[in-house]
Amino acid sequence: MTSFDLRQAKLRPGEEHREELEVELPAFEFGGQRYLPIPEQVIAELVITRAVTGTVFALAFKVRLHGPCYRCLGDAVLEVPIRAREYQASSPDDEELSTPYLEGNRLEVSDWARDAVVLALPDKILCRPDCAGLCAVCGKNLNEEPHEHDEVPVDSRWGALEALRDEL
Ligand SMILES: [Zn+2]
Ligand SMILES: [Zn+2]
Numbered sequence: 700m701t702s703f704d705l706r707q708a709k710l711r712p713g714e715e716h717r718e719e720l721e722v723e724l725p726a727f728e729f730g731g732q733r734y735l736p737i738p739e740q741v742i743a744e745l746v747i748t749r750a751v752t753g754t755v756f757a758l759a760f761k762v763r764l765h766g767p768c769y770r771c772l773g774d775a776v777l778e779v780p781i782r783a784r785e786y787q788a789s790s791p792d793d794e795e796l797s798t799p800y801l802e803g804n805r806l807e808v809s810d811w812a813r814d815a816v817v818l819a820l821p822d823k824i825l826c827r828p829d830c831a832g833l834c835a836v837c838g839k840n841l842n843e844e845p846h847e848h849d850e851v852p853v854d855s856r857w858g859a860l861e862a863l864r865d866e867l
Pocket of ligand 2: 834835836837838839846847848
């Protein structure tokens with residue numbers, strides 16, 4: 700896990716510190732599926748700006764995730780650009796003004812980066828925007844074998860209901 704010790708930056712009010720960090724990312728669970736960052740380490744730019752009233756943290760990086768397509772379960776690759784900001788007031792009276800990623804002088808960069816990726820993910824991860832998905836009738840991949848079925852089979856649950864009604 701990647702963290703950053705703020706004492707390294709030795710910041711005084713009005714100063715800014717820039718640092719390139721290698722950030723380790725975990726695998727992501729999304730919609731019951733697993734998405735792997737490749738590579739697992741990304742180069743992130745961390746910018747810390749100190750004012751009298753507080754400190755602003757900005758983190759920017761790009762991550763590439765590999766995993767199954769939501770519609771067809773084929774391979775999907777997703778590139779997610781991340782720009783995240785956190786703020787820590789010098790004397791935080793309420794939780795709004797403090798970042799959960801700061802433990803004393805240590806900024807938990809991996810935790811922050813992971814949460815930022817989760818927030819940036821789209822509703823559905825697809826292999827391509829117009830993925831046709833799997834056929835609802837036969838389950839074949841409609842991207843590879845585009846087809847239609849003439850007859851729509853009766854849903855078996857309705858069939859069972861009909862049979863029950865006949866018996867009554
Ligand atoms: Zn797909
Ligand atoms: Zn079909």
